[in-house]
Amino acid sequence: xxxxxxLSVFAHARELERQGRSIIHLELGEPDFHPAAPVNNAxxxxxxxxxxxxxxxxxxxxxxxxxxxxxxxxxxxxxxANHIVIAPGCKIALFMAMMALLEPGDEVLYPAxxxxxxxxxxxxxxxxxxxxxxxxxxxxxxDPDGIAAKITPRTKIIITNSPGNPxxxxxxxxxxxxxxxxxxxxxxxxxxxxxxxxxxxxDRFISMLSYPGMEERTLIIDGxxxxxxxxxxxxxxxxxxxxxxxxLNMLAVNTYTCVAEFTQYAAIEAPRRSRGRRVxxxxxxxxxxxxxYPRPQPRSWLSLHFSRRCVLWLG
Numbered sequence: 236x237x238x239x240x241x242l243s244v245f246a247h248a249r250e251l252e253r254q255g256r257s258i259i260h261l262e263l264g265e266p267d268f269h270p271a272a273p274v275n276n277a278x279x280x281x282x283x284x285x286x287x288x289x290x291x292x293x294x295x296x297x298x299x300x301x302x303x304x305x306x307x308x309x310x311x312x313x314x315x316a317n318h319i320v321i322a323p324g325c326k327i328a329l330f331m332a333m334m335a336l337l338e339p340g341d342e343v344l345y346p347a348x349x350x351x352x353x354x355x356x357x358x359x360x361x362x363x364x365x366x367x368x369x370x371x372x373x374x375x376x377x378d379p380d381g382i383a384a385k386i387t388p389r390t391k392i393i394i395t396n397s398p399g400n401p402x403x404x405x406x407x408x409x410x411x412x413x414x415x416x417x418x419x420x421x422x423x424x425x426x427x428x429x430x431x432x433x434x435x436x437x438d439r440f441i442s443m444l445s446y447p448g449m450e451e452r453t454l455i456i457d458g459x460x461x462x463x464x465x466x467x468x469x470x471x472x473x474x475x476x477x478x479x480x481x482x483l484n485m486l487a488v489n490t491y492t493c494v495a496e497f498t499q500y501a502a503i504e505a506p507r508r509s510r511g512r513r514v515x516x517x518x519x520x521x522x523x524x525x526x527x528y529p530r531p532q533p534r535s536w537l538s539l540h541f542s543r544r545c546v547l548w549l550g
Contacts, residue, residue, distance in 0.1 A: 236359040239351045264400065266464040270505070274463065278501035290496040292487050293480075294321025294472070298499045302472065305506030309433060310442045314474050320483045321494050325430055325458040325471035330356055331490075332454045332473050333392070335482035336424055337362045341391035344382060350400045350428065363389070375404040379413035386417065392424045393417070395443055398431040408441055415446035425453050430471075433462040444474070451476050463505040468498050 244262040252258050269275075281287075293299070299316035306312050322328040329352060337343070339361030345353040347366035354364035367382045369375040382393065393414060397406035406414075418425045427443035444453045458471030473483055487493070 237351060237355045239355075263466075264461065265466050266461065268464050270463060270465050270468075274465070274501055274504045277504045278497060281497040281500035286497045286500050288496055290493050290499065292484050292493050294319065294494060295496070295499045295503075298503050299472075301503050301506045306474075310429075310440070310445075312442050312444050314444070318474055318477065318480055320473045320475070320480060320487065321499060322471045322473060322487070323491050323494050324469040325428075325456055325460065326352060327491070328458070328471045328473040329426075329428070329456050331483050331486045332426060332456065332475065332479070333357065333362075334360060334486060335475075335479055336392055336426075336454075338391075340389060342387060342389045343392045343394060344385055344390060345394040346377060346396055346399060348401055349394075349396060353394050362391070365390075369399070369402055369404065375399070375402040376407060376410050377414065379410060379417065382414065383417055386421050386423070390421065390423060392426050394426045394428065396428040397440070398435060400428075400431065403431075405435060405440060408439075411441060411443060412446060415443065415449050418452055419448040423452065425449065426456065427453055428456045430457055430461050432457065454479060459502055459505055463502075465502070465505065468502070470494065470498055470502055 241262045245260070248258045248260060248262065296316060298321060299319040302319055303314055303316050306314055320328070320331075322331065333343070333356050337357070337360045341362045342365050343353070343357045343362055344365050344367050345357070346369050348369060349366075354366070357364040365385050367377060367385055369377060377395075395406065395411070395414060397411070398404065399406075414425065417423070425443050429442060432440050432442070442455065443449055444455060453474075454476075455474040456471065457474070459465040459468060460471070475483060
């Protein structure tokens with residue numbers, strides 16, 4: 236397995252801060268605001284009420300039910316609470332999902348540039364990471380024909396990440412529809428990393444779960460870090476077909492047992508505060524971004540690359 240450069244830089248920056256240096260942090264994708272007051276107040280209430288015990292392995296039923304409403308309101312997808320597993324962070328949800336699906340030698344198609352955990356976890360599980368290019372000439376959209384050319388009898392998973400890390404690209408409906416068709420045609424799973432789904436400023440976000448034939452083959456990875464500024468809470472979740480949920484629950488039983496009860500009670504407040512298809516506190520983010528460019532690509536942080544063909548908003 237490989238590391239993650241942003242975390243290495245972050246650790247070094249923290250050490251410099253400990254030595255008295257003033258550091259501007261640009262390494263991690265972390266909002267510059269904190270969770271909403273009702274969320275923090277709910278956490279205090281949960282602790283005062285003694286919500287610090289073991290709880291359901293898959294997560295509190297009330298939180299999973301709140302997420303079903305949230306997903307319906309913000310992504311127009313209907314999922315059962317029984318298809319959701321709460322995890323201590325999105326990376327754990329991602330790791331468990333890949334562990335549940337992969338055997339040694341299986342191949343995983345993933346976007347490049349992309350989140351470094353995709354190839355790292357794949358290698359750690361004895362599988363083979365196979366990158367598909369997000370090229371500048373295509374405005375960092377996946378090329379379905381290029382993906383199709385990389386599918387072999389050993390291919391097991393296609394990873395999608397829209398909006399993307401680090402590119403900020405929102406995959407088009409046409410691109411996602413083609414990827415869904417490929418998954419159905421070749422009987423593949425799609426692991427859809429949707430952690431940035433709420434940070435969209437103009438393009439319409441469509442979940443991979445929305446396409447025909449994808450309900451039984453799509454796993455969504457999401458969490459509370461980005462949309463709700465709860466990075467340090469380490470709270471994520473996976474949405475999966477029933478046969479995969481059983482495997483995720485078994486992995487949870489044999490690893491972390493359950494996610495902290497008090498954080499889950501507090502987290503119920505976060506999706507309840509969501510309205511429409513934009514990020515919580517998004518007015519502040521949109522205002523800051525609109526001063527830079529009238530139609531920014533999604534993300535709470537960006538830099539500019541100038542080109543005749545497109546403007547790239549990079550993390």
